[in-house]
Amino acid sequence: KQEVTQIPAALSVPEGENLVLNCSFTDSAIYNLQWFRQDPGKGLTSLLLIQSSQREQTSGRLNASLDKSSGRSTLYIAASQPGDSATYLCAVTNTGNQFYFGTGTSLTVIP
């Protein structure tokens, strides 16, 4: 069964700093990988999706990379802002119908 791990569990950085969040998965035969943001008490918002054939995706200050062979993905956030404070989750799907989530990284950006 696919297992997804996110490190670190929590991260606190000063405003303006660049940061990297990590996601690893045990079964490299994935269909896609998706990064989400979750604000406290809210649902998940999709940030980026990387298809299995892709190496990276970019949206504004966010860049997600995928290394399928090593079972890893990173989410790079440039010039962090207090509004980026949230929990970030990654999820992979093998068959397209089932998604496996990591436990998330709680990010705090200090003004």
Add this chain to the structure above:
Amino acid sequence: SQTIHQWPATLVQPVGSPLSLECTVEGTSNPNLYWYRQAAGRGLQLLFYSVGIGQISSEVPQNLSASRPQDRQFILSSKKLLLSDSGFYLCAWSAGLKNIQYFGAGTRLSVL
């Protein structure tokens, strides 16, 4: 555009009472539908998913059940709630080749 509605936003129920949470999707046809539970400080646990009307797959044995009476309606139910059923319940849908998953706003369930 597609939207997903989930209600209620919060719910407080006594142990042993029934449960019905509803989720509806607009703007898409034949979506995959999902119910997740997120316990405090833990990741998302997939409870049920459905690829079509009347087709329900259960991921974990429990006293919850799901039904899909219409293409874009997904219902999570229980006949008798347990204390351990407390948590944050999220409905989601996905469709298309990219299979991007979109989430509802969630229901905070407290069983007392």
